Amino acid sequence: MAAAAATAASKGNGGGGGRAGAGEASSSRKKKGPGPLATAYLVIYNVVMTAGWLVIAVGLVRAYLAKGSYHSLYYSIEKPLKFFQTGALLEILHCAIGIVPSSVVLTSFQVMSRVFLIWAVTHSVKEVQSEDSVLLFVIAWTITEIIRYSFYTFSLLNHLPYLIKWARYTLFIVLYPMGVSGELLTIYAALPFVRQAGLYSISLPNKYNFSFDYYAFLILIMISYIPIFPQLYFHMIHQRRKILSHTEEHKKFE
């Protein structure tokens, strides 16, 4: 879900740093973008994020070559992964102050689901850090984000190579299910440890008359993928048809 949401399409070219997906107004191709200062800031932001995820990509490759296996690569990129994924919280701010035309609610949902996976699952439950499922979603996210942030960078500079646009609207077909699988398997792997340690859970009696079962909560999260994943996925497919065929038509008339 976090993977899918991130690969979701941006309508229009002033995407900036915001996540688009289903929330963006389909009718308005906003001609007025952010002002020059905001544009400069957003270009810097997107370049930095592209670089950050490239660092993670390179880190993964180097660790793989050094270790000779693809197991437990999480530890080699743990810090930049946490830093750059958490940094994406800024994108909520971008939407809130209006320099990016996406919906605050949708962007929040998308970023928070990523941050949740990084901190509340992978970081919090140390035993899952060596799982292969973590590598699955990290790779999916890394490729997606490198493309997405370079897409925004080029869009802001009004010079978007078709390859990037194509990649953004095509690779999700594989990356999205890959990411979702990695996420679900990781949450599933965390369950027994959460249950055992009573992680983030509070039971009765207590003076605030409240209880929370993190184990049950995680199961609910997993279930929520069932309605959400297909919606986002098919929205992306629909977007792909619209945007890539639109470009093809333009090319025909040149």
Place this chain on the structure above:
Amino acid sequence: RLRGGVWNQEKGDKVEILDAKTREKLCFLDKVEPQATIAEIKNLFTKTHPQWYPARQSLRLDPKGKSLKDEDVLQKLPVGTTATLYFRDLGAQISWVTVFLTEYAGPLFIYLLFYFRVPFIYGHKYDFTSSRHTVVHLACICHSFHYIKRLLETLFVHRFSHGTMPLRNIFKNCTYYWGFAAWMAYYINHPLYTPPTYGAQQVKLALAIFVICQLGNFSIHMALRDLRPAGSKTRKIPYPTKNPFTWLFLLVSCPNYTYEVGSWIGFAIMTQCLPVALFSLVGFTQMTIWAKGKHRSYLKEFRDYPPLRMPIIPFLL
């Protein structure tokens, strides 16, 4: 589809209704009285398209413009000899009264299920047992009173400016009210419930807050009702009356919301239950949004609106 008719050009205006999205001609009415209201035109339109009852019709002069009001008169609209109106389907509608009654009956009933510890909620050994804490019984009385009051107000006090709302709202609203009621009731009536830290003192204070705010809320509802004659949709600036509870109008536009938040804060203190506090917070957020909207429309509509007033919290918000 042109609906044929004798084109009688001596009396009556002509009205054509087009679909706002497809521009398809849906209906042609001739011999419409110039003094006819939009409401009457909607009724005429329903005759040819019975699936679109008046409540779900939005008629406008411009496909992307604002909806015309039911009271608007044909003659006074900026149209030529043939008025072109654009139609948008608002979707299935449900009356506000129906929504309110359903929203409020749910929590009333659901809370009692937990209070009486109906089977399958708590362990079997607790079925139909009663809490030993006085505050739990008091909380049930307060919660039930609150929703009974709301039901009675819906039936006898409120005067609604809109008759209907979209059907999907009832699912959204009921999920919210019923869900939170169940969540709160579960903890308050739980066998392992912990009474308030400061005991009877805390409960008495909280009860006082709750009762005062409930009286306040009711006073405001009555004052608002008296502002508007039965069957009308007029809007006037509300002012304080002889009832001291209404003096809050001096400081806020929507004291009914202020009192409502106060009631729930009282209930939260009384039960010392975190879910109640969270419900109060969510309710406060929503009511603040509504209060700000109401405040803004008061300011727009009335030049002489009292400047001291804030939307919901005196001096602050």
